[in-house]
Amino acid sequence: MIEEHFAALSEAAGKSASWSPKIRDWGDHLATVLSSGGRLLACGNGGSAAEAQHLTGELVGRFRNDRQPFSAIALHADTSAVTAIVNDYGEHEVFARQVRAHGRSGDILVCLSTSGGSQNVVAAAKAAHELGITTWAITGPSPNPLAALCDDAIPVEAPSTATVQEVHLALVHALCTAFDDALGVPT
Numbered sequence: 094m095i096e097e098h099f100a101a102l103s104e105a106a107g108k109s110a111s112w113s114p115k116i117r118d119w120g121d122h123l124a125t126v127l128s129s130g131g132r133l134l135a136c137g138n139g140g141s142a143a144e145a146q147h148l149t150g151e152l153v154g155r156f157r158n159d160r161q162p163f164s165a166i167a168l169h170a171d172t173s174a175v176t177a178i179v180n181d182y183g184e185h186e187v188f189a190r191q192v193r194a195h196g197r198s199g200d201i202l203v204c205l206s207t208s209g210g211s212q213n214v215v216a217a218a219k220a221a222h223e224l225g226i227t228t229w230a231i232t233g234p235s236p237n238p239l240a241a242l243c244d245d246a247i248p249v250e251a252p253s254t255a256t257v258q259e260v261h262l263a264l265v266h267a268l269c270t271a272f273d274d275a276l277g278v279p280t
């Protein structure tokens with residue numbers, strides 16, 4: 094089973110290289126938005142929450158070398174806001190309400206979901222559309238509701254949730270590479 098896990102990861106990661114042109118476009122757009130004072134929001138559940146926070150951490154901190162910090166928020170990470178929203182408005186509102194609080198027209202929302210069907214993430218994408226926020230989905234196999242709803246999507250065609258999540262981390266790092274390239278951050 095362990096050997097099969099690595100074989101599945103290797104196959105899925107290899108296929109994902111075909112997304113390089115789109116990731117380059119995303120990195121260019123992200124650099125334009127964040128450099129002009131915009132913000133990136135990211136959301137996901139469980140392992141995808143960890144990937145969302147990984148992405149925002151790279152932007153607020155740094156990725157490959159020193160550069161200015163950028164505004165990026167992982168929407169699961171504020172435990173006081175999360176618990177209050179779930180308690181007062183219901184679990185499906187947990188990300189959508191924070192999109193309305195923190196997002197502005199022209200910002201970018203990255204939605205991570207292995208199933209592409211988590212209702213709280215779908216609700217966040219819908220709230221973003223109402224505000225003129227660009228939505229990007231990073232999901233498991235297509236078709237899925239999130240990929241269909243968002244402005245653009247990278248669906249990872251892999252058989253298990255674990256493999257999809259592992260490829261999502263590689264995509265997050267690829268996006269950070271494209272972002273730093275666009276900004277001319279030295280290697």
Ligand SMILES: O=C(CO)[C@@H](O)[C@H](O)[C@H](O)[C@H](O)COP(=O)(O)O
Binds near residue numbers: 138139206207258
């Ligand atoms: O990490 C794992 C499984 O590997 C789980 O925590 C998983 O992320 C959770 O079940 C999520 O709720 C799944 O949501 P999603 O990726 O389908 O949107």
